[in-house]
Amino acid sequence: MAFTVALLCTLLVILISSLGNALSLNYYEQTCPDAESIITKVVKSEVMKDQTVPAALLRMHFHDCFIRGCDASVLLNSAGKNTAEKDGPPNVSLHAFYVVDNAKKEVEALCPGVVSCADILALAARDVVVLSGGPTWDVPKGRKDGRTSKASETVQLPAPTFNISQLHQSFSQRGLSTEDLVSLSGGHTLGFSHCSSFQNRIHNFNSTHDIDPSMHPSFAASLRSICPIKNKAKNAGTGMDPSSTTFDNTYYKLLLEGKSLFSSDQALLTASKTKDLVSEFSSSKAAFHKAFVKSMIKMSSITGGQEVRKDCRVVN
Structure with a gap:
């Protein structure tokens, strides 16, 4: 501490x-x-x-x-x-x-x-x-x-379909580093995703594969059962990970097992530096938490406003 x-x-x-x-x-x-x-x-x-x-x-x-x-x-x-x-x-x-x-x-x-x-x-x-x-x-x-x-x-905004070079560009334009990219991606340990954000990985992935080959077969099958037909499951989806209400490092562990939802998640394994950070955070929740705090302070310190609104939904 x-x-x-x-x-x-x-x-x-x-x-x-x-x-x-x-x-x-x-x-x-x-x-x-x-x-x-x-x-x-x-x-x-x-x-x-x-x-x-x-x-x-x-x-x-x-x-x-x-x-x-x-x-x-x-x-x-x-x-x-x-x-x-x-x-x-x-x-x-x-x-x-x-x-x-x-x-x-x-x-x-x-x-x-x-x-x-x-x-x-x-x-x-x-x-x-x-x-x-x-x-x-x-x-x-x-x-x-x-x-x-x-x-x-x-x-x-960085899209769930982004590859590693697109992610690097998006974060670096805001003064955020490779470590910031990987640690802030850990926020995906919380919440829910609609099918539309990962449909590209489980249906018609490319001309050779219907399913993204980097995805664990049983995980892909479970997602296809939730989102069976492209564009026909508007409100369907799944938790970001099995402990999607707990802020932990499960996201990184699942990522290494081929059980991530987004292309942008999987992209973190396609470059050596980001993959090394994923491995580090998967093995140490303390290391992830420390890096996340550093990156949140850095990101939240990007400023740009002009006033103090009386009502958050409308300008003064």
Whole structure:
């Protein structure tokens, strides 16, 4: 624990310094000291009611940060002629926006106009990882909320069909490393996937194989029974792994067994550096947790907003 805390402190100093002190651990110390505890209370309450909330909020935070930085643009509603990010194809399955709304409402009642929706989402993402049995970390705060949200920009999100070079490009464009790519992919240990995200691997894979040959035969057969005919199982799907409500390293173990869902998961085994990291994380949950924390702090420190919204769904 002492090593982890020391590592985090070092990382945070580097990150916050590089951001020109835009973010800090004690950002709300004077203006809203109870903000974090209020957000955690709301998130915990909602997770107790619905076990799908952790995966939803973690994915929402990732999808937010990868477009215009972590500016809560994913929370904005479509308005007028503008279709917002949340209504873009990769985001239509996002849910649990109400959790952020509820946390915002409680924080606003205590400290109006102080705590950004972007910070609430970053803190909620940390909280759901902890509540699912994962590691904790101190979240740097001080993000601002963005005023622009375009569905057309969601094509920038890494797709489940990406190969390793596409994944590297997507992450490096955001200043994220190979280790960040592999550790953040571990978030796939939580949640549910619809058939559409892995149909390409179990039906008409290529001109030679109907099923992706890198997939374990019995696993492929089980997926085909869930998703028997392409495009005919719209709401069908499966858990990301058998322990899909627990934040553990099962994802990496299954990946090495040919039991991953997405092409982008399998792609991590096609380059030596990423494969070595998969092996490391599969054999040590502690190593995965440490790397995940480092990468989450790094990713969530990509900023880009301009204001503190009063309502997370609309600009001021």
